[in-house]
Amino acid sequence: MSLFLRLLFRNRLAGFGAVVLGIIVVMALVTPLLPLHPPNVTNTANRFLRPLAEGHLLGTDHLGRDLLSRLLHGTRLSLAVGFAAALIAAVIGAAIGIVAGYAGGRTDNVTMRGVDMLMAFPYILLALAIVAALGPGLMNALIAVAVVNIPFFARNIRGVTVSISHREFVDAARLSGLGPLRIILTEVLPNVVPVIVIAMSTTVGWMILETAGLSFLGLGSQPPQADLGSMLGEARGALITAPHTSIVPGVMILLIVMSINLLGDGVRDALDPRLRSGALARPMAATLVDRKAPAPPARTEGLLTIDDLRTDFRLGRRTAHAVGGVTLAIRPGECLGLIGESGSGKSVTALSVMGLVASPPGVITGGAVRLAGEDLVGAPYGRLRDLRGNRVAYIFQDPLSTLHPLYRVGDQLAEAIRVHHAVSRAEAGERAIKLLVDVQIPNPRARIGAYPHQLSGGMRQRVGIAMALSNDPDVLIADEPTTALDVTVQAQILKLLDDLRRDRGLAILFITHDFGVVAQLCDRVAVMYAGRIVEEGPTQEVLDAPAHPYTARLIACVPELGTGRRRLEAISGLPPNVDDLPPGCAFAPRCDKAQPECRQGEIPLEGGVRRVRCLYPETHLPETELEAAP
Amino acid sequence: MTVALRTEGLACDFPAGKSLFGRPRAVLRAVHPTSFEVATGETLGIVGESGCGKSTLARMLVGLQPPTAGRIEIEGEGVDRADPAAFGRRIQYVFQDPVSSLNPRKTIRQILEVPLIHLHGLDRAARRARIDEIFAAVNLRPEFLERYPHEFSGGQAQRIGIARALAAAARILILDEPVSALDVSVQAQVLNLLADLKAEFGLTYLFISHDLAVVEAVSDRIMVLYFGAVVESGPAARVFARPRHPYTQLLADSAPQVGRAIGGGAQGELPDPINPPPGCAFASRCPRASDRCRVERPELRPIEGDQLAACHHPL
Numbered sequence: 001m002s003l004f005l006r007l008l009f010r011n012r013l014a015g016f017g018a019v020v021l022g023i024i025v026v027m028a029l030v031t032p033l034l035p036l037h038p039p040n041v042t043n044t045a046n047r048f049l050r051p052l053a054e055g056h057l058l059g060t061d062h063l064g065r066d067l068l069s070r071l072l073h074g075t076r077l078s079l080a081v082g083f084a085a086a087l088i089a090a091v092i093g094a095a096i097g098i099v100a101g102y103a104g105g106r107t108d109n110v111t112m113r114g115v116d117m118l119m120a121f122p123y124i125l126l127a128l129a130i131v132a133a134l135g136p137g138l139m140n141a142l143i144a145v146a147v148v149n150i151p152f153f154a155r156n157i158r159g160v161t162v163s164i165s166h167r168e169f170v171d172a173a174r175l176s177g178l179g180p181l182r183i184i185l186t187e188v189l190p191n192v193v194p195v196i197v198i199a200m201s202t203t204v205g206w207m208i209l210e211t212a213g214l215s216f217l218g219l220g221s222q223p224p225q226a227d228l229g230s231m232l233g234e235a236r237g238a239l240i241t242a243p244h245t246s247i248v249p250g251v252m253i254l255l256i257v258m259s260i261n262l263l264g265d266g267v268r269d270a271l272d273p274r275l276r277s278g279a280l281a282r283p284m285a286a287t288l289v290d291r292k293a294p295a296p297p298a299r300t301e302g303l304l305t306i307d308d309l310r311t312d313f314r315l316g317r318r319t320a321h322a323v324g325g326v327t328l329a330i331r332p333g334e335c336l337g338l339i340g341e342s343g344s345g346k347s348v349t350a351l352s353v354m355g356l357v358a359s360p361p362g363v364i365t366g367g368a369v370r371l372a373g374e375d376l377v378g379a380p381y382g383r384l385r386d387l388r389g390n391r392v393a394y395i396f397q398d399p400l401s402t403l404h405p406l407y408r409v410g411d412q413l414a415e416a417i418r419v420h421h422a423v424s425r426a427e428a429g430e431r432a433i434k435l436l437v438d439v440q441i442p443n444p445r446a447r448i449g450a451y452p453h454q455l456s457g458g459m460r461q462r463v464g465i466a467m468a469l470s471n472d473p474d475v476l477i478a479d480e481p482t483t484a485l486d487v488t489v490q491a492q493i494l495k496l497l498d499d500l501r502r503d504r505g506l507a508i509l510f511i512t513h514d515f516g517v518v519a520q521l522c523d524r525v526a527v528m529y530a531g532r533i534v535e536e537g538p539t540q541e542v543l544d545a546p547a548h549p550y551t552a553r554l555i556a557c558v559p560e561l562g563t564g565r566r567r568l569e570a571i572s573g574l575p576p577n578v579d580d581l582p583p584g585c586a587f588a589p590r591c592d593k594a595q596p597e598c599r600q601g602e603i604p605l606e607g608g609v610r611r612v613r614c615l616y617p618e619t620h621l622p623e624t625e626l627e628a629a630p
Numbered sequence: 631m632t633v634a635l636r637t638e639g640l641a642c643d644f645p646a647g648k649s650l651f652g653r654p655r656a657v658l659r660a661v662h663p664t665s666f667e668v669a670t671g672e673t674l675g676i677v678g679e680s681g682c683g684k685s686t687l688a689r690m691l692v693g694l695q696p697p698t699a700g701r702i703e704i705e706g707e708g709v710d711r712a713d714p715a716a717f718g719r720r721i722q723y724v725f726q727d728p729v730s731s732l733n734p735r736k737t738i739r740q741i742l743e744v745p746l747i748h749l750h751g752l753d754r755a756a757r758r759a760r761i762d763e764i765f766a767a768v769n770l771r772p773e774f775l776e777r778y779p780h781e782f783s784g785g786q787a788q789r790i791g792i793a794r795a796l797a798a799a800a801r802i803l804i805l806d807e808p809v810s811a812l813d814v815s816v817q818a819q820v821l822n823l824l825a826d827l828k829a830e831f832g833l834t835y836l837f838i839s840h841d842l843a844v845v846e847a848v849s850d851r852i853m854v855l856y857f858g859a860v861v862e863s864g865p866a867a868r869v870f871a872r873p874r875h876p877y878t879q880l881l882a883d884s885a886p887q888v889g890r891a892i893g894g895g896a897q898g899e900l901p902d903p904i905n906p907p908p909g910c911a912f913a914s915r916c917p918r919a920s921d922r923c924r925v926e927r928p929e930l931r932p933i934e935g936d937q938l939a940a941c942h943h944p945l
Binding site (some may be wrong): 167168169171172173174175176177178179182186187190191341342456457458459486487488489490491494495498513514515516517519520521543553554557558559560561562563564565566567568569570571572574575 | 679680689692693694714715717718719722723725726727730731732733734735736744745747748749783785791794798813814815816817818819821822825840842843844846847848849850866867870871880881882883884885886887888889890891892899900
């Protein structure tokens with residue numbers, strides 16, 4: 001709750017709305033206690049007194065009634081009617097929406113088509129029809145406004161319910177013996193309430209306006225009872241001669257509706273988890289760079305070298321050191337595997353290369369990334385854009401979310417070519433077909449006109465690879481490209497990548513969590529843990545004789561086909577949080593060889609061709625390699 | 631040997647392209663008639679790629695999906711109605727995505743209490759004792775009970791999912807990809823926990839996964855599904871070591887493995903489920919396919935001992 005209030009008041013306008021609305025509501029609540037003139041007593045001798053007249057702060061209306069008193073009583077009534085209508089509409093609409101969404105099938109279809117028909121009427125016409133049928137009066141206006149708004153709630157809540165009732169916890173509740181009514185009340189409803197509150201907070205303003213509209217037309221509150229709409233309606237005749245009688249209720253409506261809408265937007269932003277995490281804040285075109293020290297010298301040679309790269313996520317008061325000093329190098333034609341568990345920083349390392357980490361919250365705080373000697377950290381956006389997809393290309397895990405769903409794959413490929421090369425549309429199309437041939441998509445001339453959803457997962461990933469290859473890059477960064485695919489398809493994609501790198505001399509940075517994949521594809525492997533590389537070396541040597549205890553334990557806990565039924569060697573505990581790393585070795589709390597020295601000071605990554613960040617490695621690396629260290 | 635679970639001709643069709651009131655335009659056969667048995671205390675591994683019908687099969691076994699045909703027998707008693715509450719006391723389900731299988735607005739204790747109240751009608755004190763016992767069995771600290779699901783990592787959430795299944799006191803657990811959303815180091819912890827629980831409570835498992843090595847490591851017997859039908863079944867030690875169906879062979883070759891060149895790589899995709907081929911569904915990808923395979927559907931038959939395959943030309 002305090003978090004909610006903090007988030008709400010961080011939005012200045014919402015805070016302003018809350019304060020204004022708060023004052024209005026308090027005044028409306030205490031109105032009967034205030035020493036005011038009675039609102040409905042007429043005194044025609046004092047008609048149309050101007051504001052600040054003796055005894056009448058806001059003046060009087062055409063029957064000499066005190067405007068201040070009528071305004072406060074009218075506000076009280078309008079607020080009450082607006083909130084009551086919102087509440088009724090929300091309860092009935094949410095009930096219809098939840099039942100339709102949970103039941104699905106024909107119930108859903110019939111109910112929602114009925115709601116659609118209700119929605120197809122212009123709202124004021126529908127409200128007029130209802131009031132005409134029921135007769136004028138404030139209660140009937142309330143009913144009309146509520147009914148008119150039911151479809152809005154029903155539609156909103158139904159959509160949310162459909163997505164919730166297909167979640168696994170609803171299945172789990174059914175298996176726990178709950179009936180449909182209990183599931184709706186205890187499983188679905190608590191997850192829908194925030195949406196109902198958001199919908200209400202953004203519609204109360206409208207409902208007050210609609211009620212005022214009906215009263216203005218003389219269909220709502222009846223004389224002499226005052227509400228804001230009827231006050232406006234009665235003042236209409238004297239609009240020119242006594243404008244204050246219209247302005248007073250008009251300004252009040254403006255204040256109420258504006259403050260409710262500002263507050264409603266704030267409530268929505270504070271309650272919606274997606275908005276709260278800043279997902280809708282547009283990230284910058286390139287990752288923010290805040291390098292405290294000058295770029296470190298290149299310590300290694302290669303086409304793409306990464307030296308002591310550091311990337312942080314600045315999340316409010318916390319700072320997560322996602323990448324804490326990574327040094328890597330890839331030569332042309334080489335495939336380097338980067339292996340690690342989720343949260344180890346392997347993807348952030350890969351995205352940092354081309355400044356693709358979302359900022360905010362990502363910030364590159366140190367190190368250098370050099371492509372053929374040119375430092376890319378802090379390079380101008382134009383330069384990064386020239387290189388992205390041109391000399392350094394990416395393949396991501398989920399091809400369905402990386403391809404645009406509304407464009408044909410051929411057009412997307414052609415676009416990728418035309419961004420970097422001035423070629424005609426026709427020529428780009430021809431090249432796109434050739435690329436599909438290169439990634440072994442059968443029948444490429446037909447597939448070029450397909451939309452992403454018409455292709456299978458394996459075919460989509462081939463299109464993703466074709467797009468990465470479209471400008472003949474030097475470096476390919478593949479972030480778990482086969483994790484979402486079936487094993488038989490994975491084998492096809494791995495084979496394709498292996499052929500491509502041999503034919504084209506591509507340097508590949510291959511990110512994965514699977515040792516089997518690394519063993520089959522990569523020449524060298526680097527193992528990451530808690531944002532740092534703990535071991536690096538030729539794949540075969542690392543897999544045969546892992547030096548870091550983490551590598552050894554990780555290999556041991558992966559079951560291997562053909563070893564039969566057995567108990568696995570688990571690693572106890574959990575990976576550490578990168579916003580609160582222990583001093584010394586990050587793996588020490590889970591390591592059964594850890595000594596007191598492991599928990600203090602910086603432990604360097606030592607060695608030559610094979611390097612390890614451990615004081616007590618599992619295997620001693622040969623001396624000759626240590627001498628070769630730079 | 632007693633039979634914990636038996637199915638006879640269990641099948642499931644989905645209507646495709648349904649209009650508002652009219653009849654479905656086409657029928658999509660998600661699971662072809664399937665018959666199998668699981669012995670008490672056994673672990674049956676079910677392997678297959680996406681779209682092979684393994685999750686539909688699992689959901690039918692717990693009553694979350696009504697079958698189109700066939701019957702299910704649990705511990706010798708037939709269950710005719712697809713009512714999850716009737717199934718819940720005998721058979722429970724552990725979901726793939728541990729976090730989304732827990733209601734984000736309930737504490738762990740509230741989640742675990744539901745099956746105790748509604749399936750067993752335990753009173754407050756008995757519930758407290760039972761939850762403490764189960765929570766200790768899945769190696770979680772008791773103070774976690776008052777927390778909400780988002781505070782847990784995937785591995786811990788999956789332990790809670792297992793605890794909920796145990797709370798229902800079912801003796802058969804359907805484990806639907808229980809470790810595929812977890813990191814490898816955590817995956818091993820959960821698999822070992824499952825093995826310990828099985829020994830402690832005498833449980834029977836149906837273990838569904840796409841990861842052949844994991845299935846081989848935990849199963850007694852393995853069933854391989856392709857395109858909604860069982861293509862091979864047999865003892866875990868033999869199915870991948872000596873596959874009889876060419877599809878099993880392709881799966882085994884495709885699994886990435888240390889010390890082996892990239893294997894598999896055979897082209898081809900699943901057939902169109904709306905227009906299935908008349909013969910063997912794998913024929914278009916199979917190196918051994920003959921004309922007979924393209925017209926006649928092979929039945930599951932014993933090839934050697936208790937190893938069965940649905941193939942005209944077994945390996």
